[in-house]
Amino acid sequence: MNTLPLSTERWELAAYGFDQLALREVPLPAPQAGQIVIEMEAVSLNYRDAEVADNGMGATLEFPFTPASDLAGRVIAVGQGVNRFAVGDRVLSAFIPGWRDGASLPWAVAPARGGPLPGVLARHVVEPADWYVHAPHSLGAQEASTLPVAGLTAWMALVETGQLHAGQTVVVQGTGGVSLFAVQLAAAHGARVIVVSGSDDKIARAIALGASHGINRNVTPDWEQQVLALTGGRGAEHILEMAGGQNVERSLRAVAQGGRIAVIGLLEDDRFSLSVMALVASRATITGIAVGPRRALEDLVRAVDLLKIRPVIETSYAFDQLPQAFAHLQRGAFGKIVVAAGHA
Known part of the structure; x- marks a missing residue:
């Protein structure tokens, strides 16, 4: 005993x-x-x-x-x-x-x-x-x-609610814990990942983790235009919105028709406003992500073991x-x- x-x-x-x-x-x-x-x-x-x-x-x-x-x-x-x-x-x-x-x-x-x-x-x-x-x-x-918050938040945004699959494009904003989990999970599922960051060094490190492209928002403030260029005008099926405020409108312009914007962070502002007509025209879904249930955490644990995800x-x-x-x-x-x- x-x-x-x-x-x-x-x-x-x-x-x-x-x-x-x-x-x-x-x-x-x-x-x-x-x-x-x-x-x-x-x-x-x-x-x-x-x-x-x-x-x-x-x-x-x-x-x-x-x-x-x-x-x-x-x-x-x-x-x-x-x-x-x-x-x-x-x-x-x-x-x-x-x-x-x-x-x-x-x-x-x-x-x-x-x-x-x-x-x-x-x-x-x-x-x-x-x-x-x-x-x-x-x-x-x-x-x-x-895993319990950062990992599960990325999992809920992309896999559980987002139904991510190969061939889609994911825009990840920033390089914090949730964002880097999203890079690795999206890449492991066969998606193309675009990272938006204010640091070339962090972009390079995110690309080493599986991202395909990086956009320095300090060099390219209108980063949504670069997303459209990289996707041939289609836009991204998934965008992880980490800033809030005016940045959400940029995410709306960068999202593909019928795509998803998962609102996770509020680093810029805890409020945002959008053109209703632009939202209707995009047919996009804007959803808030507040971590997830115990069962989803168990699913994530199994996926981490299978996909060999290594948290940063x-x-x-x-x-x-x-x-x-x-x-x-x-x-x-x-x-x-x-x-x-x-x-x-």
Whole structure:
């Protein structure tokens, strides 16, 4: 029988603001029926985590609050009645624990981890087994930790809801975690990928991951015209909209007839306006992507193992270096920032 530690460390916010972050020792409870105890191996950070820590991002948090949502770890104990996992299994957290399957589920019914639900930045977590899935066999913990939000968002935009297939064109904006997953997934499915970025170096690195073309938006502000030129006037069947604001209108001009614009980010503005006539004429679908259900995460895990997708991690930080990791996240990264279980 495993002997569990009596206490663990976790990061807590006493109030909104990064200056309120503190690492504290707290008791570690034994698992109740239906629960598992997980030893954290890695936590992937998302831009959302920084916004929640800084201002709540529209969620009302209960303090002290533990941030972040994307955990990869190993099961070290199971409660009564747990049959989905055994001690030693490697697992990933699901972002919206109550969303097992289906096209949609109200946020009020199934709130998200890392705000308003407590997050996972702790050396151990004790939570319901239903909140987790098996990790991929082909990835280590740091790479696997990037799947629950960034990987699944790209999967939902392109494969689950977008029904991506070979021969289509995908426009990916930016080179963050979601965007680079989209590059790799689209290329693996036989699609042509065009990356729009403000950096020639990042474009070159995205092409090395499978993109076919790159457009530097600083050199070519009207990037949609270049998309049309590259597609012989047809436009792209899929566009991952990461900026919001006026950029959405450019995406509308670049999308193919009957194509899809998946709105994921709001780096430029959280609002946009469009010509109704232009939208009607394009016959395009504009859809919001807010991660996905547990079943879709399980599908993604199987696909990652089969397609040999390797998540891109710019840097990893030790568990006690969380403030430095958040600072790097806010500066921007090519791919993901990960917090690992070790000490600095």
